[in-house]
Amino acid sequence: MISGTCRATMKKIVMMSLPGGTMKLNRWIIWGIALQLTLIVATSYMFNNKKSTTTSGESVRGTALSIWVYSQGLETSINEFHQTYPNIDVDVRYFRSSDLLFTELMAAISANAAPQIAEIKSYYGIAQLVDAGAVLPVDNLTIPEWKKLQSTFIEPFHYSDLDWAVPIGGSIPMLYYREELLKNSQKGSFTGWDEVSNAAMETNLIGNDGGIKGHWGIAIDKELPWYLESLNVKDNHGETEEYGKFDSAISMWGKWVHSLQIMKPLTHRRAASDFINGKIGLFLSTSEELMTVERYIGGKFQYNAQLLPGLEQQGIVPSIDGMIVLNSTATKVKAANSFISYMIHENTQNALWRSNGLIPSRSDVLLKLQEEGQWNASQKMILDSVRMFSAKRPAKMDFERWSFTQSMLEQLEQEPNDTKEKHFEDEYETWLSK
Incomplete structure (x- = not known):
């Protein structure tokens, strides 16, 4: 739109250029005024257009x-x-x-x-x-x-x-380990949890005098129920395979902490840093941790990673x-x-x-x-x-089951004198009924 002032100015220029006008202007003066007028019109258009665009943009940004x-x-x-x-x-x-x-x-x-x-x-x-x-x-x-x-x-x-x-x-869940701990494996990887336990019990020698620091040990990352579910322990205690497998995994977990003393209790939140810093020899974590491990270990020591033993036969959740x-x-x-x-x-x-x-x-x-x-x-x-991959659909009680498993494992790690054999489903049902 051209403003009223612009229209009036244009009319004045036209009148001045007509024969018999009261003023005689040279042609270059007329063209100069016309050029100024064109700039005024263009500036006005750009201003109005910018205002319109800004208003539309602000509406979307809202x-x-x-x-x-x-x-x-x-x-x-x-x-x-x-x-x-x-x-x-x-x-x-x-x-x-x-x-x-x-x-x-x-x-x-x-x-x-x-x-x-x-x-x-x-x-x-x-x-x-x-x-x-x-x-x-x-x-x-x-x-x-x-x-x-x-x-x-x-x-x-x-x-x-x-x-x-x-x-x-x-x-996926993975087992990270120092390569030196794989020396007794015949197949280039840990094929069972007994092999993992034996590797974790290897002594860690430090100092010029060869003094014993302790076991290399094992640590598990924070999502405890997921890793427990992924431990394929074949011993079924005469029960159904799934029932016995879970109970056996819990038993092995407690054994690592208390009788073998190769896993420190309640240290899961620092498990990654302990492995990267060379404080432990084996580490259960997620495949997403691979790049972090690679980045921070650098060339400090040789390490590797594999699927958890038995997981290929069991199926990966x-x-x-x-x-x-x-x-x-x-x-x-x-x-x-x-x-x-x-x-x-x-x-x-x-x-x-x-x-x-x-x-x-x-x-x-x-x-x-x-x-x-x-x-x-x-x-x-x-x-x-x-x-x-093994697909697993959600259920109403998933959150309660996860919370109970997390709490049960933390309690298990804190109670060295609790020798009672754990039957997960029985304990879970008792917990729900409270």
């Missing part, structure tokens, strides 16, 4: 997306998402662990202060969130890449005939990281949809593996990575482990 995550390695992907979608304001809250996030998320839901997106582990939680009516099913979202996701990554979030979380990747969308306004749900689609985009999935060691949830990305020839033996083993 979409604030609150995201809660426990995986610190997602920071890069989240920052890149914000660069890709600058009109979405991202507010991220990082938690020290998945259990702390879940606990605070349930409280936030009760207080009507939940985020729009939250990260969730496949161990537990999806059933409680669904039953609370707090999370949207995947069917309510628009995820074009959904059909490219691996079924064993989707299953842990399938509940009440619907899918409730979008998996972004997974990991992976740890899956998923993203849920919680109830919110249509605008925020749309923004959340954009974020989740970004997290399972091919480039993002590729980067999560290369940067964080997260096994891709997309089948096509996994296949391309498996075909690359640049991986070391441990990385190749992790990528190939997907064929051994």
Whole structure:
């Protein structure tokens, strides 16, 4: 639009240029005024256009997306998402662990202060969130890449005939060890837990006088119930295989702490640093820890990693990281949809593996990575482990069962005089009835 002042000025110029006008202006003066007028009109247009664009941008930027995550390695992907979608304001809250996030998320839901997106582990939680009516099913979202996701990554979030979380990747339990402790193995790896125990009992010599420091020992990372479930101990005590296997794993756990004294009690939160710093010889952790171990050990000592003994025959229950969308306004749900689609985009999935060691949830990305020839033996083993995955659907009591197992193992480690044989299912039922 041209203002009234501009129109009046143009009319005046035309009148001055007509024959018989009261003023005679040279042609260059007329062109000079016309040029000034053109600049005024152009400046006015640019100003009005900029104002219109700014107003539209502010409207989009008003979409604030609150995201809660426990995986610190997602920071890069989240920052890149914000660069890709600058009109979405991202507010991220990082938690020290998945259990702390879940606990605070349930409280936030009760207080009507939940985020729009939250990260969730496949161990537990999806059933409680669904039953609370707090999370949207995947069917309510628009995820074009959904059909490219691996079924064993989707299953842990399938509940009440619907899918409730979008998996972004997974990991497996692994045994890390100093290579010198494998000297007695005939097959180049630990084939049973007796071999692992014997290696952990190897003495650690220090000093010029060869003084004995103690056993090399073993340590287990924080997600105790997941690692307990992954210990394939064949002795079944005459019970059913699954029942006896779990009881035998608990018995072996207590034996490591008390009779063999190769695992220090209640030191799980520092297990990774103890292994990296050379204080222990064997370490049960997640495959995601591989890059951290490689980075910090450097050349301090030779180490390796393998699947847990017996896990290939038993089947691997992976740890899956998923993203849920919680109830919110249509605008925020749309923004959340954009974020989740970004997290399972091919480039993002590729980067999560290369940067964080997260096994891709997309089948096509996994296949391309498996075909690359640049991986070391441990990385190749992790990528190939997907064929051994055992899908496990969620249940209502997953959180209670996880909490009980965690508490039971911590109590077991603290009670050296408790010689009573543990029958997990019996003790669990007694705990539930209290």
